[in-house]
Amino acid sequence: MTAAAKRPADATGASAMTEDRWDRVSEVVLSMGEADGLTQALEAVVAGAKSIIEPVDHAAVSLMRWHRHINTPAATDDIARRGDQLQYDAGDGPCLQAIRDHESVTSSDLLDEVRWPRWSRRAADELGVRSALCLHLFVSHDTLGALNLYSDRPNAFTADDRTTGLALAANVAMALNSEQSLEARTTSVAGAAIIAQAQGLLMHRYELPPSGAFLVLAKAAQREDTTLRLVARTLVDNALDRRGELRTPAEVRGRAPDGQEPGA
Numbered sequence: 442m443t444a445a446a447k448r449p450a451d452a453t454g455a456s457a458m459t460e461d462r463w464d465r466v467s468e469v470v471l472s473m474g475e476a477d478g479l480t481q482a483l484e485a486v487v488a489g490a491k492s493i494i495e496p497v498d499h500a501a502v503s504l505m506r507w508h509r510h511i512n513t514p515a516a517t518d519d520i521a522r523r524g525d526q527l528q529y530d531a532g533d534g535p536c537l538q539a540i541r542d543h544e545s546v547t548s549s550d551l552l553d554e555v556r557w558p559r560w561s562r563r564a565a566d567e568l569g570v571r572s573a574l575c576l577h578l579f580v581s582h583d584t585l586g587a588l589n590l591y592s593d594r595p596n597a598f599t600a601d602d603r604t605t606g607l608a609l610a611a612n613v614a615m616a617l618n619s620e621q622s623l624e625a626r627t628t629s630v631a632g633a634a635i636i637a638q639a640q641g642l643l644m645h646r647y648e649l650p651p652s653g654a655f656l657v658l659a660k661a662a663q664r665e666d667t668t669l670r671l672v673a674r675t676l677v678d679n680a681l682d683r684r685g686e687l688r689t690p691a692e693v694r695g696r697a698p699d700g701q702e703p704g705a
């Protein structure tokens with residue numbers, strides 16, 4: 442997979458990061474581009490965040506799909522994973538607020554935090570975490586996320602740390618968008634292939650023209666209130682016997698000709 446470094450700017454349009462930090466962020470982005478898959482790319486990001494941003498003791502990425510399912514696909518250690526999981530269990534916390542409100546969320550001292558009392562007290566008492574910086578990742582309407590940075594010290598994160606985190610978060614979002622585009626293209630090709638296969642089976646069995654075979658599939662999808670791809674997949678799965686050979690219509694209906702078992 443590939444990713445291109447995105448350099449953030451402050452309110453005046455000038456870079457808010459030192460050249461050294463920018464160079465190190467660029468190295469992380471290169472590592473993302475060389476990663477073997479999305480998980481490795483995200484692991485490079487959380488490791489980079491811990492290395493570049495001095496106060497970070499633990500880092501993780503949270504992803505929420507379809508506004509329901511949320512998980513942590515990459516983390517530097519168990520503390521980071523547990524910090525995320527405690528938020529998922531409580532239904533609240535800086536990570537979830539960042540995702541919901543589409544913003545960066547900072548907590549300077551979890552012992553004094555009143556916005557998410559159930560999570561902050563447990564994170565401080567059970568995990569030893571005192572500060573948190575969670576940066577929103579906007580990937581798509583269906584997929585949201587956050588880059589979660591935790592420190593064992595209170596008042597740990599500075600404005601420069603937030604800017605560096607935003608630079609990393611921007612490139613995470615770009616990588617996720619790229620991965621989703623590739624997945625969508627792959628799914629589209631696979632869907633077209635299975636529909637064409639189902640058309641071919643109908644054309645062969647019933648001597649239909651391509652348009653007639655497609656019409657049969659479309660009417661079945663409408664009747665069953667499902668997708669054309671699912672109808673095609675079901676047809677192909679049921680049309681072949683255990684040897685991969687085409688079943689007769691009677692066999693598909695579960696009635697083998699001449700009293701034989703279907704697929705025998």
